[in-house]
Amino acid sequence: MNRIVAKEEFSRNPGVKMMQIEAPGIARKAKGGQFVVFRLDETGERVPLTVADTDPEKGLVTIIFQEVGKSTMALGALEVGDCLADFIGPLGRPTHMDDYGTVLCVAGGIGIAPTHNIAKALKAHGNRIITVMGARTKELLFWEDKMRALSDEIYVCTDDGSYGIHGLVTKVEQELLEKNRESGEIGLVIGIGPPIMMKFVCKTSEPFGVKTLVSLPTIMVDATGMCGACRVTVGGETKFVCVDGPEFDGHQVDFDEMMKRQAIYLEQEKVARELYEKEAGCCGECGGDRQ
Amino acid sequence: MSEINKANKLPRHPMPEQDPKVRARNFDEVPFGYSEETAMAEAGRCLRCKKPKCVEGCPVNVKIPEFVGLIADGDFLAAAHKLKETNALPAVCGRVCPQESQCESRCVLGKKGEPVAIGRLERFAADYERAQAKMELPAIAPSTGRKVVVIGAGPAGLTVAGDLIKLGHQVTIYEALHKSGGVLVYGIPEFRLPKAIVQAEVDYLKALGVEIVESYVVGQIETVDELLERYDACFIGTGAGLPVFMGIEGENLNGVYSANEYLTRSNLMKAYRFPEYDTPIVKGKRVATFGGGNVAMDASRTALRLGAEKSYIVYRRSEAEMPARNEEIHHAKEEGVELVLLASPLRLLGNEKGWLTGVECIRMELGEPDDSGRRRPVPIEGSEFVLEIDTAVVAIGNGPNPLVPSTTPDLKTNRWGNIDASLETGATSMTGVFAGGDIVTGAATVIEAMGAGKKAAAAIHRYLEEN
Numbered sequence: 173m174n175r176i177v178a179k180e181e182f183s184r185n186p187g188v189k190m191m192q193i194e195a196p197g198i199a200r201k202a203k204g205g206q207f208v209v210f211r212l213d214e215t216g217e218r219v220p221l222t223v224a225d226t227d228p229e230k231g232l233v234t235i236i237f238q239e240v241g242k243s244t245m246a247l248g249a250l251e252v253g254d255c256l257a258d259f260i261g262p263l264g265r266p267t268h269m270d271d272y273g274t275v276l277c278v279a280g281g282i283g284i285a286p287t288h289n290i291a292k293a294l295k296a297h298g299n300r301i302i303t304v305m306g307a308r309t310k311e312l313l314f315w316e317d318k319m320r321a322l323s324d325e326i327y328v329c330t331d332d333g334s335y336g337i338h339g340l341v342t343k344v345e346q347e348l349l350e351k352n353r354e355s356g357e358i359g360l361v362i363g364i365g366p367p368i369m370m371k372f373v374c375k376t377s378e379p380f381g382v383k384t385l386v387s388l389p390t391i392m393v394d395a396t397g398m399c400g401a402c403r404v405t406v407g408g409e410t411k412f413v414c415v416d417g418p419e420f421d422g423h424q425v426d427f428d429e430m431m432k433r434q435a436i437y438l439e440q441e442k443v444a445r446e447l448y449e450k451e452a453g454c455c456g457e458c459g460g461d462r463q
Numbered sequence: 464m465s466e467i468n469k470a471n472k473l474p475r476h477p478m479p480e481q482d483p484k485v486r487a488r489n490f491d492e493v494p495f496g497y498s499e500e501t502a503m504a505e506a507g508r509c510l511r512c513k514k515p516k517c518v519e520g521c522p523v524n525v526k527i528p529e530f531v532g533l534i535a536d537g538d539f540l541a542a543a544h545k546l547k548e549t550n551a552l553p554a555v556c557g558r559v560c561p562q563e564s565q566c567e568s569r570c571v572l573g574k575k576g577e578p579v580a581i582g583r584l585e586r587f588a589a590d591y592e593r594a595q596a597k598m599e600l601p602a603i604a605p606s607t608g609r610k611v612v613v614i615g616a617g618p619a620g621l622t623v624a625g626d627l628i629k630l631g632h633q634v635t636i637y638e639a640l641h642k643s644g645g646v647l648v649y650g651i652p653e654f655r656l657p658k659a660i661v662q663a664e665v666d667y668l669k670a671l672g673v674e675i676v677e678s679y680v681v682g683q684i685e686t687v688d689e690l691l692e693r694y695d696a697c698f699i700g701t702g703a704g705l706p707v708f709m710g711i712e713g714e715n716l717n718g719v720y721s722a723n724e725y726l727t728r729s730n731l732m733k734a735y736r737f738p739e740y741d742t743p744i745v746k747g748k749r750v751a752t753f754g755g756g757n758v759a760m761d762a763s764r765t766a767l768r769l770g771a772e773k774s775y776i777v778y779r780r781s782e783a784e785m786p787a788r789n790e791e792i793h794h795a796k797e798e799g800v801e802l803v804l805l806a807s808p809l810r811l812l813g814n815e816k817g818w819l820t821g822v823e824c825i826r827m828e829l830g831e832p833d834d835s836g837r838r839r840p841v842p843i844e845g846s847e848f849v850l851e852i853d854t855a856v857v858a859i860g861n862g863p864n865p866l867v868p869s870t871t872p873d874l875k876t877n878r879w880g881n882i883d884a885s886l887e888t889g890a891t892s893m894t895g896v897f898a899g900g901d902i903v904t905g906a907a908t909v910i911e912a913m914g915a916g917k918k919a920a921a922a923i924h925r926y927l928e929e930n
């Protein structure tokens with residue numbers, strides 16, 4: 173159970189990796205927008221990752237993660253054939269399926285992973301998909317082919333202009349929403365990526381009055397609604413991301429509070445990471461890869 | 464001199480404990496337990512009443528005079544087996560039962576003096592058996608071929624599983640967390656209930672043949688209705704795991720925890736051993752816990768052990784009204800926890816980075832009794848004061864976990880979200896679906912959850928025989 177059956181490195185520094193995990197139950201059940209929690213071993217923490225794709229027939233769940241700290245670095249150091257102590261899911265609520273007409277998916281960096289599974293479901297439901305995907309630089313882009321295959325229109329950008337359109341995803345979002353002002357065919361914007369990017373995706377869409385969903389990566393422990401670690405303020409109310417979300421109406425989310433809460437353990441995360449790097453005998457420059 | 468007075472001449476035997484100053488900085492268990500000699504002497508105080516009142520005070524009717532008598536005779540293993548006839552988790556209950564309001568409150572010796580230390584003796588016998596590595600497996604009835612699914616591996620679920628497996632049914636437990644035990648593993652701290660004891664009880668059930676599947680969140684991966692396609696009956700024991708917040712300003716500041724989160728990080732995830740264990744926790748220097756129950760005591764004592772210089776309990780009534788066990792309040796105070804009584808938090812204060820810096824409270828006075836019979840606290844106007852703190856733990860209660868009810872449309876719940884179930888049988892609005900423990904009653908006690916489990920197991924057995 174929970175065996176890694178495939179692994180691919182998308183980017184080396186920072187490390188962005190894809191893995192396929194054997195988890196037939198989750199593969200059968202998981203819907204767009206849901207996530208899993210993994211735990212590496214007995215001393216490991218519980219870490220949430222979005223389901224990027226599933227293969228129900230083969231019983232496989234695809235995850236894509238960026239190596240930002242000890243747990244994701246140690247995960248990235250595992251190889252095909254290794255097993256995870258726990259792989260729990262599917263968690264959270266699936267993306268609400270509806271006929272939105274056209275859905276504008278704005279995906280930044282690692283956010284391309286969750287966006288893929290959501291766009292796939294919305295497409296299967298009969299919606300038209302426009303994708304805007306971007307990253308800091310070319311190396312950090314992945315799954316352009318898969319996103320292209322399920323999008324009716326696609327725009328690829330990089331902040332530094334190393335590939336595709338030179339500029340931020342919100343620039344393209346703005347242009348598309350302006351064009352849409354007359355036709356009004358875009359019924360939903362989905363913005364997923366780093367918190368600051370999601371904040372601006374929402375700021376951009378707000379004047380156009382188009383409903384915007386974001387998927388919030390808050391710190392979690394149990395991910396079953398038991399602890400409240402993942403709480404955020406949405407529309408003035410406290411919500412638990414793991415059971416009420418992870419998707420929320422982005423125009424209602426208090427992003428500033430959420431970003432502050434994400435920094436609670438910065439000091440400890442640094443300690444854990446440095447200790448890990450020392451034990452793994454690496455300098456950390458390669459993004460946690462031991463080879 | 465009456466027998467009672469004679470027995471009371473010998474005072475109740477205290478249980479040796481770690482020195483408060485030392486133990487306030489470690490996570491080792493506080494009491495050491497009775498020696499064989501002390502256990503026999505304490506057991507000797509029991510009158511072995513013909514109509515033992517103590518048994519009526521125990522929610523699972525442990526055969527108290529019998530097991531205590533066996534200890535007095537020095538037959539400790541037999542005492543443990545006697546206990547297990549009615550109580551599957553004596554090592555746990557001996558430690559965490561509120562004996563002073565249950566079995567011991569009814570002991571006849573208590574009328575004129577001090578009751579027999581039933582809990583301590585229960586703990587002694589169970590520990591003795593475990594130390595001997597002489598866990599005896601009971602006889603198991605021939606297989607009935609019927610399959611029962613239990614949701615949640617807390618005291619209620621574990622009890623149901625233990626009873627039904629012995630009756631020959633096939634039992635599978637699904638547990639959401641990666642470890643079984645419910646509150647016993649995630650909530651109650653190591654220094655009150657060593658996790659090795661809980662693990663031993665879980666291993667015992669596995670040895671009996673119970674299948675336990677952890678990391679399986681029912682309602683998410685499979686619903687109750689789907690489970691019923693594969694199982695003949697279902698027991699829901701998912702507990703009261705929904706943290707209640709106070710709804711005051713500043714509750715989402717960094718450094719503010721629900722008791723569930725604080726205790727789960729420390730106990731289940733072993734954050735007190737960070738960075739050996741990966742899960743971090745804020746090790747505050749000045750910690751305030753809001754609430755007055757066992758959970759508040761556990762949190763404030765955990766704060767000390769995590770290195771707090773000041774650990775306050777802020778409670779809106781007086782010490783006499785605190786719902787926590789006397790023993791726990793006593794332990795907490797001994798270790799240096801300071802009670803800030805008749806005070807209620809108004810708002811939490813923070814800095815520009817989003818970190819907690821203090822709490823503004825208001826003094827209270829006790830007015831007329833309310834519905835619960837306790838005197839209602841009333842704020843004293845103009846008495847606001849600020850307590851400087853860097854960590855806060857909210858321990859004002861837990862609600863029922865909604866994951867299962869919200870995904871089971873035919874399951875009736877009351878207006879607080881608790882499952883509607885018979886207190887006698889655990890029967891719910893759905894045929895073949897039973898429920899018990901905190902998910903039905905709201906947050907209660909370990910032994911009450913086990914009592915509910917026992918009744919439900921008997922009812923499930925009858926149901927399976929009839930259907």
Ligand SMILES: Cc1cc2nc3c(=O)[nH]c(=O)nc-3n(C[C@H](O)[C@H](O)[C@H](O)COP(=O)(O)OP(=O)(O)OC[C@H]3O[C@@H](n4cnc5c(N)ncnc54)[C@H](O)[C@@H]3O)c2cc1C
Nearest residue numbers: 220221222236237238241242243244389390391392434441
């Ligand atoms: C619903 C959800 C879906 C997610 N999906 C993905 C995904 O598909 N791919 C991906 O790369 N990341 C995803 N994340 C974020 C991922 O969980 C964190 O990057 C990971 O926990 C970092 O762990 P670490 O030990 O490697 O780093 P740490 O050193 O622990 O932390 C580094 C950063 O990650 C954040 N973080 C730490 N612990 C958690 C936690 N338990 N939950 C969330 N964030 C945390 C911190 O704010 C910090 O900024 C998701 C988070 C959530 C809540």
Ligand SMILES: Cc1cc2nc3c(=O)[nH]c(=O)nc-3n(C[C@H](O)[C@H](O)[C@H](O)COP(=O)(O)OP(=O)(O)OC[C@H]3O[C@@H](n4cnc5c(N)ncnc54)[C@H](O)[C@@H]3O)c2cc1C
Nearest residue numbers: 615617618619639645646650681702900901907908909912
């Ligand atoms: C900090 C604390 C201290 C306490 N101290 C004492 C004490 O000293 N003495 C005492 O008698 N009582 C004490 N209690 C109360 C006592 O622990 C509870 O009353 C008792 O544990 C209830 O048992 P239960 O089986 O109903 O539920 P729980 O122990 O809550 O177990 C429920 C289990 O179900 C699991 N679950 C929930 N949802 C799902 C799902 N969807 N799928 C699968 N599994 C699920 C949970 O993860 C959990 O493991 C304390 C409680 C707390 C929180």
Ligand code: SF4
Nearest residue numbers: 521525556560565566
């Ligand atoms: S189970 Fe609890 S209430 Fe019953 S006899 Fe033992 S300690 Fe007392």
Ligand code: SF4
Nearest residue numbers: 509510512517570571
């Ligand atoms: S414990 Fe107390 S009430 Fe129970 S049998 Fe002994 S003396 Fe009687």
Ligand code: FES
Nearest residue numbers: 395397399400414
């Ligand atoms: S992670 Fe514990 S409630 Fe959401």
